[in-house]
Amino acid sequence: MKDIIRLIVKYQFTLFFILLEIICFSLVVRNNDYQRAIFSQQSSVFAGEVAKATSEVRNYFRLRSINEGLARENTALKNRLEAYASRTDTLVADSAATYTYYQARVINATYNRTKNYLTLNRGERDGLRKEMAVCAPEGVAGLVQDVSERFAIVIPLINTSSIISAKIKQNDYYGPLQWDGDDYRYSYLNDIPYHVQVNAGDTIVTSNYSSIFPEGLMIGVVESVDKKDANFLRIKVRLAVDFRRLTYVYVIDNNTLEEQQQLEEQNRHE
Amino acid sequence: MNSSQYYYVHLLIIGLIQIVILNNVHLGSYFYINIYMLALYILPHKVKGIPLLLIGFGTGILMDMASHTAGIHAAASTLVAYTRPYFLRGITEGAEEYGQDGHRMLEAGWFFRYSLLSTFLFHLVLVLMEAFSFRDIGISLLRIVSSTFISEVFVMLYYFIGLKRLTK
Numbered sequence: 001m002k003d004i005i006r007l008i009v010k011y012q013f014t015l016f017f018i019l020l021e022i023i024c025f026s027l028v029v030r031n032n033d034y035q036r037a038i039f040s041q042q043s044s045v046f047a048g049e050v051a052k053a054t055s056e057v058r059n060y061f062r063l064r065s066i067n068e069g070l071a072r073e074n075t076a077l078k079n080r081l082e083a084y085a086s087r088t089d090t091l092v093a094d095s096a097a098t099y100t101y102y103q104a105r106v107i108n109a110t111y112n113r114t115k116n117y118l119t120l121n122r123g124e125r126d127g128l129r130k131e132m133a134v135c136a137p138e139g140v141a142g143l144v145q146d147v148s149e150r151f152a153i154v155i156p157l158i159n160t161s162s163i164i165s166a167k168i169k170q171n172d173y174y175g176p177l178q179w180d181g182d183d184y185r186y187s188y189l190n191d192i193p194y195h196v197q198v199n200a201g202d203t204i205v206t207s208n209y210s211s212i213f214p215e216g217l218m219i220g221v222v223e224s225v226d227k228k229d230a231n232f233l234r235i236k237v238r239l240a241v242d243f244r245r246l247t248y249v250y251v252i253d254n255n256t257l258e259e260q261q262q263l264e265e266q267n268r269h270e
Numbered sequence: 271m272n273s274s275q276y277y278y279v280h281l282l283i284i285g286l287i288q289i290v291i292l293n294n295v296h297l298g299s300y301f302y303i304n305i306y307m308l309a310l311y312i313l314p315h316k317v318k319g320i321p322l323l324l325i326g327f328g329t330g331i332l333m334d335m336a337s338h339t340a341g342i343h344a345a346a347s348t349l350v351a352y353t354r355p356y357f358l359r360g361i362t363e364g365a366e367e368y369g370q371d372g373h374r375m376l377e378a379g380w381f382f383r384y385s386l387l388s389t390f391l392f393h394l395v396l397v398l399m400e401a402f403s404f405r406d407i408g409i410s411l412l413r414i415v416s417s418t419f420i421s422e423v424f425v426m427l428y429y430f431i432g433l434k435r436l437t438k
Contacts, residue, residue, distance in 0.1 A: 016320050017352040020327045024348060027334075027341030028399060035402045 068105070071248040074137075075103035078250065099214055102127055102251040104134075104152070111158060111243045114181035118142060118154040122251065128152045131212055133252040139218035139240030140164070140206060141249055152251070157219075158184045158243050166219050166237075167207035168198060174207040177219065177237065184243050186223060189235040196233065198225050204237050211260055214252060277314060280432065284308050289336050292424070302417040305424045306333055307392055310350050311385050312433065318355055326351025339400075346395040350388050357384050378429070385425050386418070393417040 008015060029039045078101040086098055104126075108119035122128050124147045132144040134154045142156035143164070155162045160181045166189055167174035175191035189204060202222040206213040218240045226234040288306040295303060309329055317325065330344030337343065397413045404410075 013319055013323070013352075013355075016323050017348065020323055020348045021345055024327075024330070024341040024345035027344065028402075029341075031340035032342070035399075038402045 067248060071103045071105075075101045075250060098254065098256055100127075100253040100255060102253065104128075104249050104251050106246045106249060107151075109156075109243065109246060111184045114160045116156055116159045116184075116243070117145075118156050118246065118249075120144075120152040120154060120249065120251070121150070123148050123150040123152055125149055127253070128251055129253070131257075133213045133217075133254070135217060135250045135252060136241045136246055137248070137250075138242070139220065140213060141241050141243075141246060143212065144251065154249075156243060157187055157239060157241070164213065164219075165207040165210040166204050168192070168196070168222075169203040169205045169216070171196065174209060175232075177204070185239060187220070187237050187239055189222075189237050190232060192233040192235060194227070194231055194233060198222055198233060198235055200224060204235075211257055212254060214254075274314060277312065280312060281309050283432065284428070285332075287428075288333070293337060297420070300413050300416045301420045302393065302396065302413070303424055304333075304389075304392065304396070304417070304421050305428055307347060307350050307388060308385075308425055308428060310347065310354060311381070311388065311425075313354075315358070322351050322354065323348060326354075342396060342399045345399055346392045349395050350392050353388065353391060357387060381429060382426060385429075386422050389422050389425060390414070390418045393421065 028035050030036065082099050082101070102122060104120040104122040106118050107121045110116045118134070118141070120128070120134075128144060128147050130144055130147060134141045134144060134156075140157060142154045142159070142162060144152050145155045146153045157164070157177070158179050160179055163176045163178050165174055166177040168189075173192050173196050175189050177187055177189050179187045192198065200222050204219045204222065206215060206217040206219060208215040220237040220239040223236040223238040226236065284306055288304070292303045292305065297303070306329060310326055313322070313325065326348045327344055330347035333343040333347070334340050393414045397410050397417065398404075401410045
């Protein structure tokens with residue numbers, strides 16, 4: 001405090017000069033129409049620029065909440081779409097929605113091991129259960145392996161123990177999709193018969209034989225076809241989901257899964 | 271008469287010349303004739319610090335009142351007052367040998383240099399405050415230079431007619 005006062009006393013001449021000039025300036029701006037017009041014009045331009053800059057910065061920090069809001073809205077829309085789709089399915093008398101969507105965020109992920117896992121910020125209390133499908137906006141991401149109260153562990157496609165049923169969209173031939181543990185961008189579709197015509201660029205989607213995934217969800221596109229094996233093709237698939245950038249996902253609950261499995265189980269015993 | 275009485279006489283004369291005569295002389299928009307800064311130039315040397323600034327400010331405000339330009343003249347003449355101690359110290363080498371008597375410092379050579387610089391700064395602020403933008407900076411510069419020139423002529427005229435003779 002003492003230093004500040006000493007500083008003020010030392011530079012009182014200059015400080016007082018600045019004060020007087022500020023007074024002059026305000027007098028000019030307040031009492032002369034021409035200068036006031038220019039001043040208010042310039043200051044409103046300046047204020048506008050400042051407001052623009054600050055709102056840009058603020059928007060950046062709001063991106064996360066905006067994303068969450070959009071993901072939530074998407075979930076709601078997907079659920080409504082599902083309800084609508086089941087209503088138009090005239091073959092089924094009881095028109096309850098087959099699939100329910102939950103929105104979640106990936107809070108932890110690995111991509112450089114052979115057994116990779118994702119952790120979601122949703123758990124049992126949010127309605128998640130084991131063996132639900134997990135999708136990113138781009139396509140299939142994986143399968144819920146385990147849930148706790150508030151978190152869920154997901155086996156992504158890039159885990160060597162993940163095997164899901166996939167088909168070539170063009171001709172409906174299906175086979176298991178399994179990762180080889182090498183590059184997180186590619187997986188392999190096996191057991192496609194030798195005679196099937198597959199071209200690079202063909203779309204690979206989930207098959208209708210999977211009781212977990214809705215049919216026709218995007219998995220990826222054919223990168224190359226290997227015909228080394230005598231009877232089956234080995235198709236290299238470029239995955240639609242980039243597992244290094246995965247943030248928002250949907251967890252898909254098949255409402256009829258339990259009933260279907262129960263029925264299948266009963267008939268197997270007999 | 272002692273030096274401060276001389277000063278008041280000059281002040282009165284300068285003020286009258288400025289307000290009654292020069293403010294009514296219009297040489298187009300490029301020439302402003304201002305000599306009232308002389309009131310600051312010929313201040314006794316012992317006036318410094320905040321009183322000096324206040325005198326500069328007050329002189330400007332008076333001129334603003336006379337010419338209905340609130341703040342413009344005050345801004346310019348406050349700057350003249352502010353720069354005065356630095357000019358006295360910087361431009362006039364060995365100023366101390368002239369002693370404390372302000373009037374003995376009115377030697378033609380350095381008075382010209384000091385008044386020219388101050389007059390230039392004065393018109394720099396005056397013209398820019400009046401234009402209040404850098405859009406037509408060329409025209410503004412022309413006005414600054416021409417106003418400085420014509421005002422300095424009148425300042426030196428007053429110096430040779432009024433000050434030099436009186437102080438001898």
